[in-house]
Amino acid sequence: MDYVSRVPAPPLDRFIDDIYCLTGVPGRRLMNVPPMPSAHLYLNLGGPARLWDSDPSVPPVELADGWFMGVWTRRFLFEYPERVHLAGVHFKPWGISPFADLPATELRDRWVPVDAVWKRSADRIRNRIGDTASAAETLRVVEEELRSRLAPSRGLDLVRHTGGQLATSHGTVPVGALSAVAGVSGNHLAAQFKAHVGVTPKRMARIYRFSRAILSVDARRPVDWSALAHTMGYFDLAHFSREFKDFTGHTPTAYLALRRRFPAEREFPPDHGPMPAE
Missing domain, CATH: 2.60.120.10 (Jelly Rolls)
Structure with a gap:
């Protein structure tokens, strides 16, 4: 396409x-x-x-x-x-x-x-x-x-600033540090995220961290899942595998096999998150 x-x-x-x-x-x-x-x-x-x-x-x-x-x-x-x-x-x-x-x-x-x-x-x-x-x-x-x-939205500047930090850090910056640097309480930041994003900063950090992990996988090469989990900030391989299965419906090894069977079209999609459903 x-x-x-x-x-x-x-x-x-x-x-x-x-x-x-x-x-x-x-x-x-x-x-x-x-x-x-x-x-x-x-x-x-x-x-x-x-x-x-x-x-x-x-x-x-x-x-x-x-x-x-x-x-x-x-x-x-x-x-x-x-x-x-x-x-x-x-x-x-x-x-x-x-x-x-x-x-x-x-x-x-x-x-x-x-x-x-x-x-x-x-x-x-x-x-x-x-x-x-x-x-x-x-x-x-x-x-x-x-x-x-486009219309003004109260509280959005706070969310845009702290959300940008989550994006830059791929979800690894502690949420407590975000609220501390912004000078607001954790509850206030969470309420603003729910209003403007729909989820809390903690949930958004999980999604950023997972997206970095899945987009870093090169199906053409062997993948050291333990090393990848550590690099992305997961507690251990079991934690990474549970989150991976929860978000994709596949274990990491099953996902890799699927990607090898159905390679992404060259330069499409712009991210490699979506995958063929069997």
């Missing part, structure tokens, strides 16, 4: 990693997506996609127009249509907050239709893009929409 993206101009880049356009025929349609340090907006310009929560009590959904997704703390399954045409936004974990007038906890571990967040907007945005728009034009329309939606 073709993935065309760009980082938006300031001030959007404080909240967004990239805006992208994805087109083509997927090599594997059903993907297993572990928790990653990001939130998302998808604008579907093609056939409907299907999603399944790893929590069996949550019914699957089919989404044709567009949807928001907050930070996920567990894995989910995503099925591409036979031919993909979508525009998307990779938000930083706190990035949806100034664009959506609702608590981030309402987007955590959920997919919510665009029209439920931006009232009656999905068709208007899709019509502006049109069926034949170039990737560059698609990105321009999405960026304009985001810029028009």
